[in-house]
Amino acid sequence: MSSRSQEIAAILTRAILDHRLVPGCKLGERELSEIFNASRIVVRQALIRLADDGLAQIERNRGAFVARPSLQEAVEIYDALTLVENGVAGQLADRLGPAGWAELRQHVERQRQAFASHNHALADELGEEFHSLLVRLSRNRVMQEIHAQLVRRTRLLRSLISADFEYCHLIDEHARIAELLEKGRVKQAAELMSSHYRRVVHGYIMDRAVYPERTPREALAPYLSPGAAALSAPGDDDDREGHAP
Known part of the structure; x- marks a missing residue:
């Protein structure tokens, strides 16, 4: 895993543990790549790390979601x-x-x-x-x-x-x-x-959720330094949104 993927995984983890990204929230590769100004491959690696830690679930042809534990x-x-x-x-x-x-x-x-x-x-x-x-x-x-x-x-x-x-x-x-x-x-x-x-x-x-739902951009805003988010991400635009790794 690249250092950038580790950084993104750490931010997503913190947002989940701080209850800003709530269970069931969609973690779309395209949206996250725009937020972090990173390629979708880098974002995908971060999501795999979250899945390994049990904080996210990756579903084939649907993408990644914050885990909803039973x-x-x-x-x-x-x-x-x-x-x-x-x-x-x-x-x-x-x-x-x-x-x-x-x-x-x-x-x-x-x-x-x-x-x-x-x-x-x-x-x-x-x-x-x-x-x-x-x-x-x-x-x-x-x-x-x-x-x-x-x-x-x-x-x-x-x-x-x-x-x-x-x-x-x-x-x-x-x-x-x-x-x-x-x-x-x-x-x-x-x-x-x-x-x-x-x-x-x-x-x-x-x-029974006790924390408000936010979009990923809203949820991640406190963890991003000024200028960290971007309107578009470089590369990997031909990857399908939600395709499981």
């Missing part, structure tokens, strides 16, 4: 997260020193304080980061890469209405998971992580 997919994503995190749990229990456990406890306390001060956006961000911190502390780069990709896919789920999240309970579970791992009670920690993620999945109500 409840079953949500269950499968969180099952995969559970497997990854349970996989590093034993390593943490055996290898992590006092400084690492202190970092986990401090992180949970920051999340608790954010929630208490009604900064729910920060509390939500710290809640997600708790799980990423668990994996980072394992120092296993492969696990970190797999986990990061799954986390990106959970962010897409947040473009759906979330309800019945008992945030106090979820925060308490973070504290309890850290406590159990520090005490070497890996099996109990793993069981709690599994039930914790099931609780999160059940907090999603599917198919």
Whole structure:
């Protein structure tokens, strides 16, 4: 993938995770090539990257769309997260020193304080980061890469209405998971992580969007520097719009 394709993929990813490009939004190659002043081949490479990350769906003869996750997919994503995190749990229990456990406890306390001060956006961000911190502390780069990709896919789920999240309970579970791992009670920690993620999945109500729909040009405008968009794109005009790679 070219550096330009990576740049476009990063901007599209950010727009999706910021809920500006909502599930089901058409990502037309021609329109995106005009917005980014890039060839359709370059744009196509970026869309393939998004599809690999689970953020877009590419349909033959229809083109690319922002992914519209189902409840079953949500269950499968969180099952995969559970497997990854349970996989590093034993390593943490055996290898992590006092400084690492202190970092986990401090992180949970920051999340608790954010929630208490009604900064729910920060509390939500710290809640997600708790799980990423668990994996980072394992120092296993492969696990970190797999986990990061799954986390990106959970962010897409947040473009759906979330309800019945008992945030106090979820925060308490973070504290309890850290406590159990520090005490070497890996099996109990793993069981709690599994039930914790099931609780999160059940907090999603599917198919009710909470973010306004925008055209790709409107959605991407904040991420483009002045002059970045252009009226036309060079090359590849003979490619058919919506043809799957």
